[in-house]
Amino acid sequence: MTDWIKASNPTAPITTEAEAIGATRASAVAIFLGVLWGIVGIFYLMTAGQALVDAAIAEATAQAPEAAGMAGMMAQGLLGLSIGLVVIQLIIGLVQWFKPNIVIPIIFAILVAFGLITGLMEAFDVAQPETAGAFASPVWLTWGGLAVMAVQLVLHIAGIRGARALDKLRMAAAQ
Template identity: 55%
Template sequence: MTDMVRAINPTAAISNAEEAKAAARASAIAIFLGVVWGIIGVAWLMGPGAAVMEAAMAEAAAGSPEAAGMTDMMAGAALGFAGVMVVIQLILGLVQWFKPNIVIPILFTVFVVYGLGSTALGMAMADQMELGAAAATPAWQTWGGIALMVVQLIMHIAGIRGASAMRKFRDAQAY
């Protein structure tokens, strides 16, 4: 356990292949944290979030009778898309755990930075957008997501360092 905690530290020195593999797996742990958060989000969408999402869509479609008929379909599509994304994340997390590489941590670092940026921009522009009260994301989901993304960013950076060190150790062993 101490080795894994040390491996998650993106500034820790990596001195052998095992430490490099543990650091690369930090990215998989970050992905699994995202899977858990995604499952919580999907469960919320299936429960109280469904009513919130339907109210927001009905409010947005109030001026357009054509759009009003599509709200149920869109709510189902949003829930299905969220579920599919959680499954894809789980698969990529398993790949990173069993066969650590540098591509997945880099990809998820980009996603996390994008998520942080879009969340911050959305919060900064919330007063300027004409969204109804029904469209507001719950505060626990917003702030929990931000905190999780910061932790994930740190872990993905450690994963990039670990995967890079793994490649160096593998190349040194080949010669």
Template identity: 55%
Template structure:
């Protein structure tokens, strides 16, 4: 079974090779997230400062408490870019761990995070802040949602593969 066919979360898993390939699909999902994280970090570093400045300026017109805080947008953007870069590095490390030593903890953790991200993104699209000046372009949001859905499918396959590996390991220990 190739890695591509193992990425199908409904594919049967009958031997250890298939289980490892399925568990590694979670690592592939993490690396897709790394690629999207790099794109997002570049976007945040280039387009976000201007969007934040305009959002602060718009908010300052209606809220006197925000007046004078326009200068904070640059510092906030810098922090967000550094944070996004740090998250990319952490994803790389966890993706490598999942690839070389597949386990069930990492796919479960990332499944929870992806579901949270999907929920947050979808609720954000429906809320009153969706029309905010700080909102990114629609293509960016839609592409992010597509990436999250693909990651979710791959993490589910990863959970199935890691679970099958654990069952096979338990059977091997019972035999000896």
């Protein structure tokens, strides 16, 4: 357990290849955390969130009746897209675990930072349309997602540092 805490600390010194691999795998752990939170979101979407999606679609079709035929397709498409993104995220997490590199942590750090900013904007109703409150996620889902993304950002930063140190250590060993 202490090794994982050290590996996920973005300020810990990295001196060996094993420590670098552990730090790089912290990014994979962050991705797996996102997968678990995505499963929670999908479960919510399939249960209580379905009423929210139905209300949003009913509101959209009331404003544009020609969109009524697409309403059911949109709801299923949203669920399918959510499941597809979680599966892709799981595959990328496995790639990062077994073949650690620096590209995946950088991309995910950028995506998580963007998610944090937009999530905070949603939580504090910044630049939201006036109808957004009727279709907003529940508070526990919003703040839980923000907490998960904050942890993910720390782990991805540790992953970037670990991948950079791993490259340096392997380069030094090759010379």
